[in-house]
Amino acid sequence: xxxxxxxxxxxxxxxxxxxxxxxxxxxxxxxxxxxxxxxxxxxxxxxxxxxxxxxxxxxxxxxxxxxxxxxxxxxxxxxxxxxxxxxxxxxxxxxxxxxxxxxxxxxxxxxxxxxxxxxxxxxxxxxxxxxxxxxxxxxxxxxxxxxxxxxxxxxxxxxxxxxxxxxxxxxxxxxxxxxxxxxxxxxxxxxxxxxxxxxxxxxxxxxxxxxxxxxxxxxxxxxxxxxxxxxxxxxxxxxxxxxxxxxxxxxxxxxxxxxxxxxxxxxxxxxxxxxxxxxxxxxxxxxxxxxxxxxxxxxxxxxxxxxxxxxxxxxxxxxxxxxxxxxxxxxxxxxxxxxxxxxxxxxxxxxxxxxxxxxxxxxxxxxxxxxxxxxxxxxxxxxxxxxxxxxxxxxxxxxxxxxxxxxxxxxxxxxxxxxxxxxxxxxxxxxxxxxxxxxxxxxxxxxxxxxxxxxxxxxxxxxxxxxxxxxxxxxxxxxxxxxxxxxxxxxxxxxxxxxxxxxxxxxxxxxxxxxxxxxxxxxxxxxxxxxxxxxxxxxxxxxxxxxxxxxxxxxxxxxxxxxxxxxxxxxxxxxxxxxxxxxxxxxxxxxxxxxxxxxxxxxxxxxxxxxxxxxxxxxxxxxxxxxxxxxxxxxxxx
Numbered sequence: 001x002x003x004x005x006x007x008x009x010x011x012x013x014x015x016x017x018x019x020x021x022x023x024x025x026x027x028x029x030x031x032x033x034x035x036x037x038x039x040x041x042x043x044x045x046x047x048x049x050x051x052x053x054x055x056x057x058x059x060x061x062x063x064x065x066x067x068x069x070x071x072x073x074x075x076x077x078x079x080x081x082x083x084x085x086x087x088x089x090x091x092x093x094x095x096x097x098x099x100x101x102x103x104x105x106x107x108x109x110x111x112x113x114x115x116x117x118x119x120x121x122x123x124x125x126x127x128x129x130x131x132x133x134x135x136x137x138x139x140x141x142x143x144x145x146x147x148x149x150x151x152x153x154x155x156x157x158x159x160x161x162x163x164x165x166x167x168x169x170x171x172x173x174x175x176x177x178x179x180x181x182x183x184x185x186x187x188x189x190x191x192x193x194x195x196x197x198x199x200x201x202x203x204x205x206x207x208x209x210x211x212x213x214x215x216x217x218x219x220x221x222x223x224x225x226x227x228x229x230x231x232x233x234x235x236x237x238x239x240x241x242x243x244x245x246x247x248x249x250x251x252x253x254x255x256x257x258x259x260x261x262x263x264x265x266x267x268x269x270x271x272x273x274x275x276x277x278x279x280x281x282x283x284x285x286x287x288x289x290x291x292x293x294x295x296x297x298x299x300x301x302x303x304x305x306x307x308x309x310x311x312x313x314x315x316x317x318x319x320x321x322x323x324x325x326x327x328x329x330x331x332x333x334x335x336x337x338x339x340x341x342x343x344x345x346x347x348x349x350x351x352x353x354x355x356x357x358x359x360x361x362x363x364x365x366x367x368x369x370x371x372x373x374x375x376x377x378x379x380x381x382x383x384x385x386x387x388x389x390x391x392x393x394x395x396x397x398x399x400x401x402x403x404x405x406x407x408x409x410x411x412x413x414x415x416x417x418x419x420x421x422x423x424x425x426x427x428x429x430x431x432x433x434x435x436x437x438x439x440x441x442x443x444x445x446x447x448x449x450x451x452x453x454x455x456x457x458x459x460x461x462x463x464x465x466x467x468x469x470x471x472x473x474x475x476x477x478x479x480x481x482x483x484x485x486x487x488x489x490x491x492x493x494x495x496x497x498x499x500x501x502x503x504x505x506x507x508x509x510x511x512x513x514x515x516x517x518x519x520x521x522x523x524x525x526x527x528x529x530x531x532x533x534x535x536x537x538x539x540x541x542x543x544x545x546x547x548x549x550x551x552x553x554x555x556x557x558x559x560x561x562x563x564x565x566x567x568x569x570x571x572x573x574x575x576x577x578x579x580x581x582x583x584x585x586x587x588x589x590x591x592x593x594x595x596x597x598x599x600x601x602x603x604x605x606x607x608x609x610x611x612x613x614x615x616x617x618x619x620x621x622x623x624x625x626x627x628x629x630x631x632x633x634x635x636x637x638x
Contacts, residue, residue, distance in 0.1 A: 026074055029055050035081055053102075062097045093250035099139040115154065120178040135239070136247055160260040161253055165217040175205040198308075198342070215260040223256055283312075289398040292408040296387040298415050303405035304441075314342075334403065344479055350442060354402040357445055361413050362395065368422055370584045371603070378596045383419050391416050402445075410445040423607065424448075426461030439469040442478070454493075456547075498545035505535040511611065515618045521608055522622035568623060572615050575630045579606070582637050589636050602629060 025031055032055055033042040045051060050058075060070030109124050130136050142154050163178070181195045224231040233241060245251045288294035292301040305314070315334040336348035369388060375381035391412045395401070402409045417424060426432075426447040433440050440446070446469075447461040463472075472490035474482045489495045497508075506513035511520055518525035538552050539545050550566040579586070583603075590596055609616070609626060616623025 022075075023071060026071065027054055027056055058094050058098050059092055061095055062101060066095075094140045096139050099143075115156075121180065122178065135242060138247060138250065140250055141246060141253070156262075157259055158253055160213070160262045161217045161257055164213050164260045164262060165257075179205075213260055213262045215258050217257045217260045219256050220258070226255075285394065285397040286400070286404055288394065289400070289404045289408060292405055294394050295391050295408070295412045295415065296384075298391065298408070298411050301405070301408045301411060303408065306405070315339075346478055346483070347442075351403055354406045354445070355400075357449055358395070358401040358406075358409055358413070360450075361448055362392065362401075365392070365413065365416055365420070365422065367580075367584075368420055369416075371587060372420055374584075374587050375596065375600055378593050380593075380597055380600050383421070388416050388419055407444045410448070413448075423611065424461065425459060425611075427465050432464050435468045436464075439473075443469075494544055505539075509535075512614065512618055515612050515614070515622075518619070520612065521605055522619055522625075524619075524621045526619040526621065565617075565620070568620075568627065569615055569617065572623065572627050572630070575627065575634055576610075576615075578634050579630055582634065586633050586637050599633070602633070606630070 029042060029045065032038045045055070056067070056070060060067050109128075112121055112123055114121050127137060127142070142158055159178075181199055183196070185194050221231070233244075245256065246253070285294075290303050290306050292303060292306070315338045336351045339347035339351055369392075372381055372383065373385065376383065376385065395409050395412055398404055398409075411429075414429070429447075432447055447464055449460045451458050451460075472486055474485050474487060476483050514520035515522070516526050516529050518529070536545075537556075538548050541548065541552075550562055550569060553562040553565055587596075587599065590599055605626075612618070616626060
């Protein structure tokens with residue numbers, strides 16, 4: 001009996017020794033890496049901010065009872081490991097009490113915190129308020145990810161699952177809950193962009209940032225069978241299921257839920273690929289114009305809204321339409337009023353001006369091209385017809401006339417004009433943009449604009465050689481009443497013109513001087529040039545330089561002279577108007593190549609005659625010769 005007692009005592013002492021040894025050895029985190037699937041977790045912990053805290057401090061629990069229970073569970077895991085029936089999918093629970101033993105609530109609960117490396121802010125107070133979020137969360141529900149250098153990082157996947165579940169975040173408009181607007185100016189494909197400008201006028205984030213998530217976070221009931229042989233719980237009672245799996249068992253959200261991915265907007269999504277999956281690519285031309293591609297010999301120039309990521313529905317608002325077949329979605333044509341919702345007042349009128357300007361340019365170019373195509377057939381004039389036709393077709397098939405990309409459409413028309421050698425009085429686009437960048441961002445193509453100003457034709461192009469927009473217009477924000485209004489200095493042309501060098505007219509009017517002297521169009525000088533009559537003899541009235549009426553002739557000539565001059569002037573204007581309308585029909589009547597060549601020479605003289613601008617008033621000899629020729633061609637039409 002004594003021997004048995006001694007053996008039992010020795011066995012007990014040895015068992016206690018082994019247990020103490022087991023406890024001491026397994027307390028050391030080094031022990032954990034002996035299992036091959038634990039090496040990654042150990043290395044992650046070793047490089048984290050928690051590497052001074054041994055594993056058992058968090059994973060067992062705060063009490064001695066928790067500690068002993070943890071050792072028992074560990075012993076069972078060791079047996080399963082050596083038996084080869086272990087599970088590599090680790091499910092561990094860290095109680096909130098453990099976290100709070102080091103991280104005091106008062107140190108963080110009300111603080112506004114920023115996620116590491118992200119422009120995303122949050123507070124613990126909101127996330128722990130069951131009345132607001134309808135769920136109870138444990139610390140480990142969010143602080144569960146294993147990220148190198150941060151053993152208990154916040155998993156963004158969990159954030160996405162809660163905030164975007166069901167895929168209806170766009171309707172809720174909760175972007176600013178986490179994201180703050182970037183204060184700095186961004187460069188998107190080289191174009192400056194400031195979020196604050198758009199937020200001020202109430203633009204919703206989803207106008208540009210669409211399709212930023214994939215997945216809905218749904219739960220497939222088949223997944224339950226991964227753990228339960230016969231699931232018996234009520235799937236509709238999701239709160240109870242959540243409490244059972246998340247709060248008590250600490251099961252990862254993604255054991256049940258599908259992952260939701262959330263990321264930055266990509267420009268290719270501008271064209272709504274979801275729509276194209278069924279409807280096909282039915283708006284290829286519009287997409288080309290919007291993205292600034294497709295023209296011949298024209299550099300790519302995407303529209304600013306394309307660069308900002310504004311999708312088609314940003315302007316073409318989807319509408320529900322009731323029909324006999326039921327309710328369906330309709331995507332109507334965008335109206336100018338659509339611009340106001342993002343850009344503010346007056347932008348609807350700006351769009352109409354763009355379209356009017358483009359339509360006029362196309363009309364003038366097509367008239368020229370119609371004539372030039374006949375000359376091209378006779379080999380008198382050569383140009384790349386394919387380039388001209390394709391660039392014009394691209395604009396016309398788009399049907400927005402600049403609304404989808406005013407800059408690119410103007411570049412297309414500029415290239416067509418260059419190819420057809422159409423003379424235009426305007427500086428290079430680079431010069432216009434360098435001196436008027438703020439204005440040209442909206443008023444692109446203004447150099448082609450011709451308006452009626454005080455009963456006279458005013459062309460912006462020539463004035464941009466020497467002046468900037470703010471020479472004549474007030475430099476204020478578009479929202480202000482005086483935006484675009486003329487300054488007092490611009491109300492009278494003479495406030496800039498003819499202020500100095502009144503006798504040195506040819507400095508600005510070189511063509512008119514040559515025409516008057518018989519060095520432009522005609523080899524014969526005007527009658528009055530031979531009589532040494534100068535410019536100011538007709539144009540200077542009451543100390544101002546003016547465009548005189550025919551009545552000025554009576555100052556020196558008889559009444560009949562004035563009437564004949566007025567009659568010739570009216571006649572040539574009338575004949576020019578008829579010629580403009582019927583020039584293509586006239587050309588059809590001419591059959592031989594030699595006659596076509598003569599007509600082409602007249603056509604070039606006609607264009608120079610119009611550029612001179614006096615309708616022959618500066619050279620009456622040429623005026624009457626020209627009048628006879630244009631009458632002859634107009635009569636040819638029959």
